[in-house]
Amino acid sequence: xxxxxxxxxxxxxxxxxxxVPKDAELEQLGIAIKRHIERRYTGSIAxxxxxxxxxxxxxxxxxxxxxxxxxIERFGIHFVASPRHADVLLVTxxxxxxxxxxxxxxxxxxxxxxxxxAVGDCAACGGEFGISYASCGAVSNVIPVDAVIAGxxxxxxxxxxxxxxxxxxx
Amino acid sequence: xxxxxxxxxxxxxLEVSGIVVDQQESAYTPHALVWQVAxxxxxxxxxxxxxxxxxxxxxxxxxxxxxxxxxALLEKQGVYLLTRTSIGYKKPELPSQATVYPxxxxxxxxxxxxxxxxxxGHPDKRPWTRHKAWDKHTHPLRKDFPVQGSPEIxxxxxxxxxxxxxxxxxxxxxxxxxxxxGIIEPGHFRFQAVGELILNLEERLGYVHKGIEKIxxxxxxxxxxxxxxxxSGDTTVSHSWAACIAMEQAAGLSIPGRAALIRGILAExxxxxxxxxxxxxxxxxxxxxxxxxxxxxLRENWxxxxxxxxxxxxxxxxxxxxGVKSDVSDSDCRLIKQDIIQLRKELTDIITALDLxxxxxxxxxxxxFLPEDIAAAFGTVGYVGRASGQDFDVRRDLAYPPYDQVKxxxxxxxxxxxxxxxxxxxxxxxxxxxLIEQFIDLLTPGEILNEWxxxxxxxxxxxxxxxxxxxxxxxxxxxxxxxxxxxxxRDPSILNWPVLEKLVLNNIVPDFPVCNKSLNxxxxxxxL
Numbered sequence: 001x002x003x004x005x006x007x008x009x010x011x012x013x014x015x016x017x018x019x020v021p022k023d024a025e026l027e028q029l030g031i032a033i034k035r036h037i038e039r040r041y042t043g044s045i046a047x048x049x050x051x052x053x054x055x056x057x058x059x060x061x062x063x064x065x066x067x068x069x070x071x072i073e074r075f076g077i078h079f080v081a082s083p084r085h086a087d088v089l090l091v092t093x094x095x096x097x098x099x100x101x102x103x104x105x106x107x108x109x110x111x112x113x114x115x116x117x118a119v120g121d122c123a124a125c126g127g128e129f130g131i132s133y134a135s136c137g138a139v140s141n142v143i144p145v146d147a148v149i150a151g152x153x154x155x156x157x158x159x160x161x162x163x164x165x166x167x168x169x170x
Numbered sequence: 171x172x173x174x175x176x177x178x179x180x181x182x183x184l185e186v187s188g189i190v191v192d193q194q195e196s197a198y199t200p201h202a203l204v205w206q207v208a209x210x211x212x213x214x215x216x217x218x219x220x221x222x223x224x225x226x227x228x229x230x231x232x233x234x235x236x237x238x239x240x241x242a243l244l245e246k247q248g249v250y251l252l253t254r255t256s257i258g259y260k261k262p263e264l265p266s267q268a269t270v271y272p273x274x275x276x277x278x279x280x281x282x283x284x285x286x287x288x289x290x291g292h293p294d295k296r297p298w299t300r301h302k303a304w305d306k307h308t309h310p311l312r313k314d315f316p317v318q319g320s321p322e323i324x325x326x327x328x329x330x331x332x333x334x335x336x337x338x339x340x341x342x343x344x345x346x347x348x349x350x351x352g353i354i355e356p357g358h359f360r361f362q363a364v365g366e367l368i369l370n371l372e373e374r375l376g377y378v379h380k381g382i383e384k385i386x387x388x389x390x391x392x393x394x395x396x397x398x399x400x401x402s403g404d405t406t407v408s409h410s411w412a413a414c415i416a417m418e419q420a421a422g423l424s425i426p427g428r429a430a431l432i433r434g435i436l437a438e439x440x441x442x443x444x445x446x447x448x449x450x451x452x453x454x455x456x457x458x459x460x461x462x463x464x465x466x467x468l469r470e471n472w473x474x475x476x477x478x479x480x481x482x483x484x485x486x487x488x489x490x491x492x493g494v495k496s497d498v499s500d501s502d503c504r505l506i507k508q509d510i511i512q513l514r515k516e517l518t519d520i521i522t523a524l525d526l527x528x529x530x531x532x533x534x535x536x537x538x539f540l541p542e543d544i545a546a547a548f549g550t551v552g553y554v555g556r557a558s559g560q561d562f563d564v565r566r567d568l569a570y571p572p573y574d575q576v577k578x579x580x581x582x583x584x585x586x587x588x589x590x591x592x593x594x595x596x597x598x599x600x601x602x603x604x605l606i607e608q609f610i611d612l613l614t615p616g617e618i619l620n621e622w623x624x625x626x627x628x629x630x631x632x633x634x635x636x637x638x639x640x641x642x643x644x645x646x647x648x649x650x651x652x653x654x655x656x657x658x659x660r661d662p663s664i665l666n667w668p669v670l671e672k673l674v675l676n677n678i679v680p681d682f683p684v685c686n687k688s689l690n691x692x693x694x695x696x697x698l
Contacts, residue, residue, distance in 0.1 A: 004460060004523040014467055049353045053378045055694045057403025057484055060447070062353050064473070067466035081351035096697075097303035097325040098377045099356060102348050104324070128400050133310055133319025134303055134381030153403070155483060 015071045030075055030160070036167040037076040041087060044076040045167075048086035048110065052103045052142075053135065054093030057153040058120040062090065064156045077163065083110040088166070091143075092153075094122040094129040095136040107143045115146040117166060119159065124148045146170070176246055177203060180222050187214060198419060198632045202250040209255045212240070213265035213291070216274075219244050224251065225549045225562075226271035227665075228643045230658040231281050233313050238262050238287055242274070243632075243643060248567030252632065257287070266292040273549035273665055280698075284311040284383070299376045299697065301328035310384050317384055333372055336362035341369065344679065348377045355693035359682075366678040371671050379697040386657035391417045391491040391622060394654050398644065399486050401659045402695030407433075407440040408637030409659060409695075410489040412644035415570070415633030417491050420648050421625040428616040429493035430571040434609045435506070436480065436488050438602040441638035442513075443472050443484075445595040445602075448690055452592055453524070455684035456533040464520050468513060475509050478502075493619035503610045510603045521596060534588040538685035540673040541586055548669050551662045552640020553598060554689050557591040559584035564636035576608045586673075588688040598638075624652045637662060639692065661695025 037045055049062055065072040066079070080086050083106045095103055107116070118139040121127035126137030139145050147169070149162030184191055184207075192206040207215050216226070227250070228243040237256050244251045257264055266289035268275040278289045279298035286309040297306070303325050304310055310319065336343070341364050348356035358374040386397055391414075398413035399406040411433055418425060425433075450465025473483045479502045480488050488495050498506075524530060540550070545558035555562060563580040565573040581597035583590045627650035635642050640662035649655035666689060674685050 001526070003519070003526060007464065007519050007523050008460065010519075011464065011467070050349055051355045051378070053380055054355070055400040055403035056355055056692060057400070057406070057486070059353050059355065060404060060484065063447070064466070064470060067470050068463050069467065069470050079353060083349075093378070094380060096378050096380055097321055098301045098328065098379055099348065100325045101327040102356065102377070106349055128397055129380045129382075129385065132317050132381045132385055133315070133321060134379050134384070152486065153484065155477075 014068045015074065016069055030164075033075045033077070033160070033164045033167055036164075040167070040170070041076070044078060045087045046078060046080040046085050047088045047090050048080055048083045048106070049090045049092070050103060050106055052091050052093045052099045052123070052139065053096030053129075054120065054122060058092035058123075061153045061156055061159065062092070062119070065159055070156050070160065072160070075160075083107075086110050087114060088163075089114065089116045090119055091116060091139045091145075092119045092123050094126045094131075095139055095142045097134055097136060100136055100142055103139075103142055115166060115170060116143055117147045117149060117162065118145045119149050119162075120154060121150055121152045124150050127152065176222060177249065177251065180218060180224075180251075183218050183222070184211075184215065187211075187218065189214060196252070198250075198252070202252055202632060204252045204254065206254050206256075209257050209264055212255050213267060213270065215253060216242070216267040216270040219251075220270050222246070225546075226267070226273040227549060227641065228645075228658075228660040229267070229274055229277040229281065230645060230660070231285050231287055231311075232647060232656045233259075233285070233311070238285060240264055240281070240287065241645070242267060248564075248569075250568075250632075250634065262287040263290055264288070265290050268292050268294075271549070272547055272668065276668065277664065283309070285309050286312065296332060299379050301376055301379075302326045303379070310381060315384075317381070317387070328374075328376075331374055333360045333374070334362075334370060336369060340364050357693050361679060361682075363679055366680065368674050368677055368679055368682070371674050371682075373667060373671060375667065375693060376697050378694050380694075382659070382698045383657060386654050388649075389654045389657075390652060391421075391654075394646070394657060395490050396487055398657070398659060399489070401698070402661055402663070402692040403484065403486075404444055405440070405637045405639060405642070405661070405692065405695065406484055406486045407436045407489055408635050408642050409644070409661070410487070411437060412633035412635045412637075412642045413646065413657070413659065414489055414491050415635065416631035416644045416646035417625075417633075417648075419631030419633070420629040420646055421623055421631075423492060423620060423623060425493045425620055426617040427571070428497075428613060429618045429620075431609045431613055432494045432498060432618060433489055434572040435498070435606050436485055436494070437635070437637070438605045438609070439472070439476060440485055441602045442599050443469055443476070444638045445599045446472060448687065449592060449595055452534070452588065452684060452687050453530065455687050456530060458527070458530050461520065461524055461530075464516075468516060472509070472513070475505060479505065490619070492622050493617070497618050498613070503613070506610060507607060510607060514600075514603060517596075517599065531589070533681070533684065534592060534688075536587050537677055537681050538588040538591075538673045538688055539586050540669055542584060544669060544672050545586070548672075549665050550669050551665050552636075552638075553591055553594045554666050554669065555640065556581060557583050557594045558586035562641075564634055564641050568634060570635065572609055572612070575612055576605060578605055578608075588684060591688040627651075639663060639690070640666065659695075659698070661692055663691035663693075663696045667691045667696055
């Protein structure tokens with residue numbers, strides 16, 4: 001147990017101001033997100049992530065938002081287990097035809113007001129997979145989309161920027 | 171017994187049984203033989219191979235004009251035997267190998283859904299990849315099936331799949347998914363339980379079927395490498411590597427030595443990144459947040475070096491046909507080596523803290539037990555197999571470049587529980603770090619890309635590499651005009667998913683997440 005405490009103490013706090021492309025600019029973004037969330041969403045927004053057919057690359061980077069560097073919860077954003085608890089749906093992947101109904105039902109289960117963010121190139125336009133017998137392509141082909149975060153996959157910073165731009169618009 | 175002995179023995183036994191083997195010329199290197207047999211002998215071939223101790227590794231089909239060619243890839247002692255047979259287009263039927271090899275079960279069901287080839291005697295008649303996006307009379311991988319298909323506006327849910335049921339006092343069913351509670355890929359699990367005890371688990375996958383095999387048709391080599399890199403996003407290096415080897419074999423193209431070393435560095439870096447993430451996630455699933463935070467911090471540091479050196483946090487599109495996309499400079503190599511020194515030191519601290527933690531031990535020792543005989547019967551690969559005594563690693567046993575230039579030890583355990591899979595992964599990180607250092611030391615100035623030359627129409631290739639999850643197979647056949655006519659990627663998950671149904675038995679439902687994470691199958695790589 002002592003070793004554990006020692007490691008915690010020597011590691012210290014690694015959370016850093018979100019940086020790149022410009023430190024100051026993005027730190028301001030972080031503060032801006034927080035202000036928006038405090039004002040508009042009484043302190044926090046809840047996100048439900050749905051993989052509608054991705055290769056799992058986007059999920060890895062969404063996971064990274066919870067690591068100690070980005071620690072997205074400090075901005076008042078947290079991930080929830082049910083669409084019924086969510087304000088925002090974060091949808092990845094081209095929508096596979098086999099996931100189409102599940103996505104529609106998840107969307108319907110999310111209480112209003114709700115926002116949908118399409119994450120990654122596949123969710124934005126179908127990406128490498130496009131539209132086929134097995135894929136509906138972009139998320140917007142299946143449910144209404146409020147914001148798009150491009151990238152294959154988008155970096156954690158791009159995800160944060162995308163979420164901020166959504167907050168600013170709503 | 172050396173490899174040539176067993177192939178000769180098997181061949182003699184086949185002849186004694188009246189099965190004629192037509193050994194064909196193959197460009198597959200190294201160590202792969204191609205045997206063609208008659209369709210009637212397909213099951214008998216499997217039986218004799220099983221008796222000889224061969225492992226069933228992959229199965230797929232392709233349409234060639236008036237007929238289908240069905241392939242089954244078998245392996246023993248690092249030597250691969252690609253067996254194939256031809257069947258008519260009008261009445262495509264073949265005796266099932268799944269009666270002999272359980273590993274062939276889902277693969278044959280996939281082939282049935284995609285091609286309409288009937289496997290006579292198959293123990294499970296239910297569809298596997300097919301839900302409702304196409305009907306049972308049409309088959310997407312047939313050449314006359316249009317890539318756009320004829321989908322309904324809204325594909326109906328797969329409601330009437332006949333799951334195994336349980337009856338009796340106190341038994342109940344838990345349906346889970348396809349949308350899961352975490353940040354994770356979709357799939358469905360159906361539990362039968364009594365109290366908290368799991369009596370049975372059945373997986374229903376196929377939700378992220380994106381038609382990868384179909385949309386591969388007609389692609390150029392460069393475009394196929396990109397697609398292969400998205401079969402499973404966490405295995406982008408190894409899948410594109412396997413696909414590139416297959417295409418390079420078909421084209422008769424070798425790659426520069428420096429490119430092979432860089433591919434090795436990329437693959438080992440991918441292995442380390444994923445094991446770091448998964449070890450943390452296993453701890454998180456037993457509510458040990460300290461470890462999750464520490465490992466996700468180390469993973470983030472590691473990914474940032476990916477981005478600095480290779481330009482992409484997950485290393486996508488770094489492996490391309492003929493070599494690699496970008497070179498590493500001397501300063502890159504110094505950075506990579508410094509990183510490794512730092513990571514080793516940190517891991518030692520953290521692992522010591524974990525090893526002394528009894529609350530973690532309580533949850534992972536003896537839980538999720540996979541016995542050696544079941545691991546062997548299902549042909550389990552990678553860390554899941556190696557934690558249950560399956561001493562197989564393509565890097566060592568096939569010794570493809572650059573692994574032919576280095577000596578390294580493959581970790582092996584036989585307790586078969588979550589703890590065992592945890593420690594195997596830790597040992598694989600340590601081994602991978604050493605491999606990266608060795609590859610860097612072997613780097614000499616030179617080219618990183620050989621010019622592509624167009625393969626002859628009809629030529630084929632077979633790429634086999636050890637991804638971080640285990641053995642990856644890629645089969646490629648070219649059409650004319652430098653275009654792909656068939657691509658089959660076999661992710662290790664296709665072999666490993668079935669054993670999850672076995673290793674959760676007699677565990678409690680709340681331990682399912684950590685059992686699942688210790689295996690961590692890819693949904694995308696399975697569903698294709």
